[in-house]
Amino acid sequence: MRLGVMQGEYHWHKHDNDDEFFYVLSGRFIIDLEGRSVELLPNQGFVVPKGVMQCTRAPEKSVILMVETAAIVPTGDG
Numbered sequence: 001m002r003l004g005v006m007q008g009e010y011h012w013h014k015h016d017n018d019d020e021f022f023y024v025l026s027g028r029f030i031i032d033l034e035g036r037s038v039e040l041l042p043n044q045g046f047v048v049p050k051g052v053m054q055c056t057r058a059p060e061k062s063v064i065l066m067v068e069t070a071a072i073v074p075t076g077d078g
Contacts, residue, residue, distance in 0.1 A: 002066045009057040020048045020068045027062025031055075 012032075022029060023045040031038045031046060032055040038046050048054050058064070 002068070004064045004066060005061065006058045006064065007061045010055060012053055012055045014053045015048075015050055015068075017050055018069045018071065019050050020054075020066065022046055022048070022056070023065040023067070025063040025065060027058055027060050027064075029062050029064055030057050030059070032057070 007027075022031065022040065024040045024042050026042055029040045031040070031048060033048070034053050040046055
């Protein structure tokens with residue numbers, strides 16, 4: 001489990017072997033996927049399945065809880 005305080009955009013990436021769960025504590029968090037975007041507000045969560053390309057962004061200062069395996073590489077698997 002990681003706690004992130006973020007604002008701005010991350011790069012496109014994927015995790016080949018692990019799902020990734022995001023839970024918003026405060027702010028607004030957007031997960032861009034191939035073909036759609038998911039907007040999360042406080043107390044909302046979303047699972048990005050393994051192997052799915054994603055780009056996350058926080059238009060405003062946001063506090064996010066990320067649940068993932070210890071083996072996950074935050075920058076992605078290529």
